[in-house]
Amino acid sequence: MTAAIAAEGIRKRYGDIQAVDGVALTIETGEFHGILGPNGAGKTTTLEILEGIREPDEGRIELLGMSPWPRNPKLLPRIGVQFQASAFFDGLSARETIHTFASLYGIGPKPADAMLERVGLTGLAGTRAEKLSGGQAQRLSIACALVHDPELVFLDEPTTGLDPQARRNLWDLLRDINAEGRTVVLTTHYLDEAEILCDRVSVMDHGRVLKTGAPATLVRELDETVRVSVESGLVTADAVRDLLTAAGADATSVEDDGVSLSVATRTPAPVISVLADQGALRGLEVRGATLEDVFLHLTGREYRA
Numbered sequence: 001m002t003a004a005i006a007a008e009g010i011r012k013r014y015g016d017i018q019a020v021d022g023v024a025l026t027i028e029t030g031e032f033h034g035i036l037g038p039n040g041a042g043k044t045t046t047l048e049i050l051e052g053i054r055e056p057d058e059g060r061i062e063l064l065g066m067s068p069w070p071r072n073p074k075l076l077p078r079i080g081v082q083f084q085a086s087a088f089f090d091g092l093s094a095r096e097t098i099h100t101f102a103s104l105y106g107i108g109p110k111p112a113d114a115m116l117e118r119v120g121l122t123g124l125a126g127t128r129a130e131k132l133s134g135g136q137a138q139r140l141s142i143a144c145a146l147v148h149d150p151e152l153v154f155l156d157e158p159t160t161g162l163d164p165q166a167r168r169n170l171w172d173l174l175r176d177i178n179a180e181g182r183t184v185v186l187t188t189h190y191l192d193e194a195e196i197l198c199d200r201v202s203v204m205d206h207g208r209v210l211k212t213g214a215p216a217t218l219v220r221e222l223d224e225t226v227r228v229s230v231e232s233g234l235v236t237a238d239a240v241r242d243l244l245t246a247a248g249a250d251a252t253s254v255e256d257d258g259v260s261l262s263v264a265t266r267t268p269a270p271v272i273s274v275l276a277d278q279g280a281l282r283g284l285e286v287r288g289a290t291l292e293d294v295f296l297h298l299t300g301r302e303y304r305a
């Protein structure tokens, strides 16, 4: 696979703030890549530099094999940039908005209407863009970014501020966009979103990429214990401890807080088997580490979006 984006040594300073401090990134063609980090980590600035709408102080960037800065007209039809919903033109309906974006690329009204249909907004085509709900407005802004059928799409925090159902609906749309073969680069401060959607994530903090990898790989590399828990009262913690020792199973701790009995272990299978033998599987949950633990490990502090 050729890289859709290759960037090295990107730096950007605003006055005293070093917003981006030596970022290197390689994003493969067809990849769903998440740039993940708390507020102020430098995600948006990095994204804008990759898109070619902001000039870096330093660094080398290849976007689809070309330099995005100064603005490269050959790249514009090949990339889609989602504008924040607040950037819609005043007073235009959803249909007029997407027709306006389409006309900028020489695209006619038919494909624009088809794109509106694709994001489920045909029924709201006559509604003024500023009257749409948060999720509808995000879908319209994504439709505008896709109307010219770009091969690479940039999305800046597309689900921020949406309710859980609207977020899930948007995830389905984003998955489909990627499944069609488009490279998708998204910034997010939601760890669960990155874990669910992205092939690989770059974890950013203080203007730097701390680590890049598949979410599952980053989590696995932590070598954290898995927590197996069942309802309290089915079997005692002492009995479980003895049975696990007899079975030679690894158990870092066995605790019962009156609601759940939890076993921290690196080998969940024999633990579940011991609990099953006791008929004590009601309420079974197996929870591993998450990207939150990865962030904690990389930065030494709890993740706060």
Ligand SMILES: Nc1ncnc2c1ncn2[C@@H]1O[C@H](COP(=O)(O)OP(=O)(O)OP(=O)(O)O)[C@@H](O)[C@H]1O
Binding pocket: 014, 017, 018, 019, 037, 038, 039, 040, 041, 042, 043, 044, 045, 046, 189
């Ligand atoms: N145009 C600007 N002028 C001055 N400072 C800026 C500008 N844009 C961003 N910054 C600062 O640079 C740092 C990185 O901001 P950036 O928006 O890139 O981070 P982010 O990770 O996208 O954060 P958020 O999730 O809040 O959007 C922050 O400290 C921010 O205040």
